[in-house]
Amino acid sequence: MNARMRRWWQGDPATPEVTSPDDLDLRRLLERVAPGSETSDLGGCFCVNVRLPEPGLVVRVQPRFVSRQRVLALQDIQLGNIGLTPEIETLYLDFGFAAVRPRIHELAYALAWVILRPDGSGTADTFCWDKVPALVEEYEDAAGTVLTPVERKALTPYIAAVPLYHAATVGFHADPVAQLCDDRDGNAFLRISEWLLANPAAPLG
Structure with a gap:
């Protein structure tokens, strides 16, 4: 391999x-x-x-960029890992899972946390999916590039794959099975993934 x-x-x-x-x-x-x-x-x-x-x-x-579609991704984009410096510049924290990934991996992971909401109460069926195109445009403006049609279609499986991350990390716990069962965010992501796979066009707005 x-x-x-x-x-x-x-x-x-x-x-x-x-x-x-x-x-x-x-x-x-x-x-x-x-x-x-x-x-x-x-x-x-x-x-x-x-x-x-x-x-x-x-x-x-x-390398910072392996190709136009693959970038060095933080892989843990959530509010707890993003802040602002006193000069109002974006600050990123926690690079423990950073790796070269397709650029939509980062976008999809961030969207998964937006759907879930900071308090963990968000669900896919109540999320305002019509807001996603505007969020993607903001991402494109900041990145200075435009997602391809294939990348846009791939947002659904990439968001749905987020629970795999949680399943992988529980392996570091003394009792992985119990941790996986008690993982509130991980189980919530599973429900989001289930809904998305049944409604794959939702992220397209």
């Missing part, structure tokens, strides 16, 4: 060709971080992970 993903990445003309520790710019970076240290390629998809034994570090190099 790793080899196939690397071939796909290298085949994208819009992608920076930083795919191994032998890249000249990466070698310069590693030399500045740990002069004279040996290196060990740990592999990875859409990024390069290099172990430096001497200082005991792992350096990850990940």
Whole structure:
């Protein structure tokens, strides 16, 4: 799988060709971080992970944009992770799940939390879906780009897939099954997903 993903990445003309520790710019970076240290390629998809034994570090190099449709996504866009600086600039927090993803992944995840509402009382059947096109336009204006028709259609399955994130993270708990059953937000997202899969045109407004 790793080899196939690397071939796909290298085949994208819009992608920076930083795919191994032998890249000249990466070698310069590693030399500045740990002069004279040996290196060990740990592999990875859409990024390069290099172990430096001497200082005991792992350096990850990940481009900000892998292609026009794939970006470095925070993957946890919600009110608790967005703020403003004193200069009224947007501030993002919690990059623990950041990864390169299709750009609509971030938009869909944010929309899922908008549907749920901060107090967890939101439901898909009462949500104002006619507001979604305006929200998407705001996203496009801020990003300086326009979603493709395929990306717009993909919003539904991407929003519906949000509960998979919750199911994955409960694996870190001592009792994952109990945690999953007691996960109020996760169960609410499941109901939202169920409604969306029965009404796939809703996000299109």
